[in-house]
Amino acid sequence: MSQLVSTARASVVVAGEALASEFQPVYNPARTDEVVGEVAVGTAEHVEQAVAAASAAFRAWSSMPVQERAAFLLAAADELAGHVEDLATLLTREQGKVRWESVIDVGGAAKILRYYTGLADRLAADEVFRQDERGTIYVGRRPVGVTGIIVPWNSPVYLAFLGLAPALLAGNTVVVKPSEYAPLALGRILEVLAAHLPPGVVNTVPGGAEAGSALVAHPRVRKVFFTGSTATGQQVMRAAAGNLKNLSLELGGNDPAIVLASARIDERLVDELVRAVFTLSGQICFDVKRIYVHESHYADFVEQYVAAVDRIVVGDGLDPRTTIGPVNNRPQFERIQGLLDRTRTAGATVHTVGTKLDPVGWDRGLFLLPSVVTDVEPGAEIVGCEQFGPVVPVLPYQTDEQAIALANDTEFGLSASIWSEDREHALALARRLECGSVFLNVHRLGASDMSMPFGGFKGSGIGRGHGMYSLDACTELQAVADYVDVSGFPGPGPR
Numbered sequence: 001m002s003q004l005v006s007t008a009r010a011s012v013v014v015a016g017e018a019l020a021s022e023f024q025p026v027y028n029p030a031r032t033d034e035v036v037g038e039v040a041v042g043t044a045e046h047v048e049q050a051v052a053a054a055s056a057a058f059r060a061w062s063s064m065p066v067q068e069r070a071a072f073l074l075a076a077a078d079e080l081a082g083h084v085e086d087l088a089t090l091l092t093r094e095q096g097k098v099r100w101e102s103v104i105d106v107g108g109a110a111k112i113l114r115y116y117t118g119l120a121d122r123l124a125a126d127e128v129f130r131q132d133e134r135g136t137i138y139v140g141r142r143p144v145g146v147t148g149i150i151v152p153w154n155s156p157v158y159l160a161f162l163g164l165a166p167a168l169l170a171g172n173t174v175v176v177k178p179s180e181y182a183p184l185a186l187g188r189i190l191e192v193l194a195a196h197l198p199p200g201v202v203n204t205v206p207g208g209a210e211a212g213s214a215l216v217a218h219p220r221v222r223k224v225f226f227t228g229s230t231a232t233g234q235q236v237m238r239a240a241a242g243n244l245k246n247l248s249l250e251l252g253g254n255d256p257a258i259v260l261a262s263a264r265i266d267e268r269l270v271d272e273l274v275r276a277v278f279t280l281s282g283q284i285c286f287d288v289k290r291i292y293v294h295e296s297h298y299a300d301f302v303e304q305y306v307a308a309v310d311r312i313v314v315g316d317g318l319d320p321r322t323t324i325g326p327v328n329n330r331p332q333f334e335r336i337q338g339l340l341d342r343t344r345t346a347g348a349t350v351h352t353v354g355t356k357l358d359p360v361g362w363d364r365g366l367f368l369l370p371s372v373v374t375d376v377e378p379g380a381e382i383v384g385c386e387q388f389g390p391v392v393p394v395l396p397y398q399t400d401e402q403a404i405a406l407a408n409d410t411e412f413g414l415s416a417s418i419w420s421e422d423r424e425h426a427l428a429l430a431r432r433l434e435c436g437s438v439f440l441n442v443h444r445l446g447a448s449d450m451s452m453p454f455g456g457f458k459g460s461g462i463g464r465g466h467g468m469y470s471l472d473a474c475t476e477l478q479a480v481a482d483y484v485d486v487s488g489f490p491g492p493g494p495r
């Protein structure tokens, strides 16, 4: 099998051709003096060319029977499935995540393409929506048009394909904008995908805010799938108003975990809550960002939890002994350090624990040991913000009412979890939480099934993804009314 990582370069690729551009280096966050590859600095002019190519390809791609489109996507999936191992190594080198996480992320390309092709029948024919003496009403799904897909750096491949697979299956053509902080593995995968499809169906413009904002503002882009922070999501929404784009916004979170009085504080619960917070160094939109523990368990929980977090080993994600890798980029690294400094200055206790895998090479990487924060007020910055790093506040509460009020007291509303031995009690409280997903006794990668709706209340987003919800999001419903009798509605005819 050919290796896809010989030269790691994410270019602007339009209708299968790499365009000329400036490039900037992509550094390894585990060794910031090591250049992993280079990424094109996409411009508004590149976006113009990519949108023109996607527009030109739209008519043929959208009018093809859905099973033919599915066959193209399956062929791409088969090739991509053979490249998971080499591209996972590249992803760890550019993103920092541990290798098994990269395997899941990169493996998502083939897995998600295959999953959506399994839904092709749902798009194949219009439904007879109503049939009676007046006639027949059909309802069908039509593609929206040229679709912009903008992705963050934390799970670049998986998140791109959660938009790409349904968009392409439904007959849209796309322009993808990877993040400048993790563009290399995704860029390679998009090249493979594009090569399996007619020219112009998939185009890539890597870069930062210039390319992203040009894509969102472009009048021939009809749909944007944006995954990123709430602050950028607000800018996207404003820019998309120009031609009233159809928007899907998957934004930030500040997920609470509520440990009820009816929970058992044992090894399973404690270990699951370590995974819930620290997977991918806390850089997952639905990682737990704050833990509320009933006062009857609080002291016991904190003791067991800090001890379990202390077993985390921080190092290069390619080393199998590492349990969490570095933070992905320097702005994020400095942001978390500043947050921790202010938290300490405000009087909270910060338990910084864990092991440095390579103490000598520590300062070469963007490494942070995990921290658990106690003696902190519910209104503190560390509790209210999306920290997006390996740090979590743990707070006591007294009553269910108080726990629900604290959990909902946020502008975010992505996910939450409830931890209890009493399933009925947990379910009753789950229904009072203002967020898109609630998990019981779990909260981690894999907990959100591909078929269940995923998305946020409030500042965590607009719309729902996964399964049929994504197909709904990248199609417009069209009603076709074939009436034989409208005599009940006379109107101003000649007689």
Ligand code: NAD
Pocket: 150, 151, 152, 153, 154, 155, 159, 177, 178, 179, 180, 207, 208, 209, 211, 212, 213, 214, 216, 227, 228, 229, 230, 231, 232, 233, 235, 236, 250, 251, 252, 253, 284, 285, 286, 386, 388, 414, 460, 461
């Ligand atoms: P970000 O908002 O900084 O960037 C996201 C993407 O938007 C990047 O590709 C970036 O280049 C691009 N961009 C920047 N400015 C833009 C503009 N003005 N117009 C259009 N695009 C622009 O987010 P990030 O730091 O890359 O990712 C972390 C954030 O993503 C966190 O808030 C996290 O919670 C969120 N996220 C959400 C989900 C979800 O499904 N809800 C999943 C993963 C990450």
